[in-house]
Amino acid sequence: MTNTTTPNEVETLFIRQYIMLPFLTTMVEKSIRDIKADPTGVLDELFIRTSQHIINEIQADLTEVRKALRSLNIRVWDDPKNDGALHYRYLCRGREYELAIPRVIARTELSELLGKYTHRAEKALSQR
Numbered sequence: 001m002t003n004t005t006t007p008n009e010v011e012t013l014f015i016r017q018y019i020m021l022p023f024l025t026t027m028v029e030k031s032i033r034d035i036k037a038d039p040t041g042v043l044d045e046l047f048i049r050t051s052q053h054i055i056n057e058i059q060a061d062l063t064e065v066r067k068a069l070r071s072l073n074i075r076v077w078d079d080p081k082n083d084g085a086l087h088y089r090y091l092c093r094g095r096e097y098e099l100a101i102p103r104v105i106a107r108t109e110l111s112e113l114l115g116k117y118t119h120r121a122e123k124a125l126s127q128r
Contacts, residue, residue, distance in 0.1 A: 005093050006092075007074070007097070011092060015069070016101075016109070018065050018066065019076065020106070021061060021062040024058055024110055024113050024114060027114065028058070032051050035051075036048065053121050053124065054117045054118065072092075073092075084102065084103055085101060085102045086103065086106055087099070088100075
């Protein structure tokens with residue numbers, strides 16, 4: 001017999017995206033600020049525009065994730081602890097759960113996500 005109260009794979013993916021996408025946005029925004037603060041070459045504007053495109057894609061996906069979580073009646077909130085991991089709590093089907101993502105895992109996930117969004121940006125640019 002399976003436990004129908006625990007989040008399924010899709011719900012868990014939405015929860016992780018809800019957590020990780022804002023961090024990814026912050027990373028890309030910081031890169032833009034760094035380039036603007038210390039311009040180094042002729043490709044800076046291209047980098048900034050591509051990064052802004054990536055941010056727009058992340059924000060669109062985050063909006064969809066928020067809608068999905070709302071429709072699934074799942075609430076997620078920060079549960080800060082000082083132990084080298086990102087801690088969150090979430091409510092799913094009336095039960096509260098805890099999720100801890102070690103920072104090293106979070107960095108790996110963010111790198112993979114950035115690669116995914118960069119690839120999408122490359123495809124969008126090549127279709128123009």
